[in-house]
Amino acid sequence: MTILECTNLTKNYGKTEALKNVNLTLESGRIAGLLGPNGSGKTTLIKLVNRLLQPTSGQIRVCGQNPGPETKALISYLPDKEYLPEWMKVPQLLNFYQDFYADFDMERARRMLADLKIDKAKTLKQMSKGTNEKVRLILTMSRRAKLYLLDEPIAGVDPAARDYIIRTIISNYEKDSLILISTHLIADIEPVLDEVIFLKDGEIILQEEADKVRSQQGKSVDEYFREVFR
Amino acid sequence: MAWEFAGGQPIYQQIIRSMEIQIVSGKYHPGEKIPAVRELAAQAGVNPNTMQRALTELEREGLLYSRRTSGRFVTENESTIREARRTLAEQFISEMFKNLENLGMKRGEIIEAIDHWKE
Numbered sequence: 001m002t003i004l005e006c007t008n009l010t011k012n013y014g015k016t017e018a019l020k021n022v023n024l025t026l027e028s029g030r031i032a033g034l035l036g037p038n039g040s041g042k043t044t045l046i047k048l049v050n051r052l053l054q055p056t057s058g059q060i061r062v063c064g065q066n067p068g069p070e071t072k073a074l075i076s077y078l079p080d081k082e083y084l085p086e087w088m089k090v091p092q093l094l095n096f097y098q099d100f101y102a103d104f105d106m107e108r109a110r111r112m113l114a115d116l117k118i119d120k121a122k123t124l125k126q127m128s129k130g131t132n133e134k135v136r137l138i139l140t141m142s143r144r145a146k147l148y149l150l151d152e153p154i155a156g157v158d159p160a161a162r163d164y165i166i167r168t169i170i171s172n173y174e175k176d177s178l179i180l181i182s183t184h185l186i187a188d189i190e191p192v193l194d195e196v197i198f199l200k201d202g203e204i205i206l207q208e209e210a211d212k213v214r215s216q217q218g219k220s221v222d223e224y225f226r227e228v229f230r
Numbered sequence: 231m232a233w234e235f236a237g238g239q240p241i242y243q244q245i246i247r248s249m250e251i252q253i254v255s256g257k258y259h260p261g262e263k264i265p266a267v268r269e270l271a272a273q274a275g276v277n278p279n280t281m282q283r284a285l286t287e288l289e290r291e292g293l294l295y296s297r298r299t300s301g302r303f304v305t306e307n308e309s310t311i312r313e314a315r316r317t318l319a320e321q322f323i324s325e326m327f328k329n330l331e332n333l334g335m336k337r338g339e340i341i342e343a344i345d346h347w348k349e
Contacts, residue, residue: 029279030279031277031279163232163275166232166275167272167275170268170271170272170275170276170277170278171268171269171272173268173278191232191235191241191274191275191276191277191280192275192276192277193277194277194279194280210241211240211241211242211280212240214237214238214239214240214241215238215239215240217238218237218238219237219238220235220237220238222237223237
């Protein structure tokens with residue numbers, strides 16, 4: 001089933017072209033990597049899909065629908081910046097998510113948070129950066145969404161936290177959903193990806209199966225990426 | 231800890247080899263039930279679809295078999311395992327010869343070096 005479809009999608013900020021005529025179709029049951037250096041348009045694309053931005057021209061379909069309140073209910077989004085009230089503690093965050101999202105799986109979130117052994121008295125602000133990222137990811141992945149948009153989920157955390165985050169993504173993945181992960185740190189996330197999308201200066205220059213890139217190029221996606229974006 | 235993967239080769243092929251080694255070396259016993267796809271994928275740090283693809287290939291090779299309701303198991307057929315061990319050994323020997331020939335060694339020199347090799 002097609003989860004995400006972008007047709008001739010363009011976004012300008014004043015005179016700057018952030019996305020140029022992007023055509024992209026992604027199916028369910030997949031984990032896709034949206035890969036590009038800083039400023040290549042990754043966050044712009046994710047925000048357009050999420051309807052936090054309006055396209056200059058072109059069309060977006062999420063599960064066949066135009067972006068709106070209905071598609072927001074289908075999308076679980078992890079922004080690249082802080083988005084939750086910093087004074088909240090774990091129990092408050094759980095209630096917050098349950099109030100906002102009908103598809104929030106409280107049991108799943110509780111189980112994963114229990115594994116982390118987080119001090120219930122700590123606010124988000126008092127947690128370490130790694131723990132904070134883990135909590136936000138757990139909340140995002142505990143929704144039973146059709147489309148998961150993870151914007152830089154592993155940036156700025158230590159390798160142990162990175163392993164945890166990757167395992168959490170793998171073990172929560174559902175066959176009928178699509179996970180789209182944007183990152184410029186490819187080496188760590190590469191084994192998790194079914195397919196990769198290279199975004200360069202607002203244009204898609206490659207969309208291919210990750211294992212195909214590896215066998216065709218004779219190198220890892222990470223090495224190939226470094227070559228293309230040198 | 232996630233498994234390590236080399237650069238220029240599809241990951242599913244590297245999983246196949248790693249599982250073959252674990253089976254022929256007896257780390258997984260004949261008839262033993264192996265973990266579910268998702269669990270193995272999480273262990274290896276790979277995409278579940280990639281793990282599924284590797285396991286399907288191992289079933290085709292006869293090293294694994296699945297029972298519809300109870301999961302996936304290592305074959306109990308000793309000769310299939312012996313055969314897989316022989317194939318792997320041949321691959322390793324062939325790689326070794328290739329490496330040593332790249333150093334400029336002749337076949338006779340290589341065999342002599344193996345004979346004299348001590349741990």
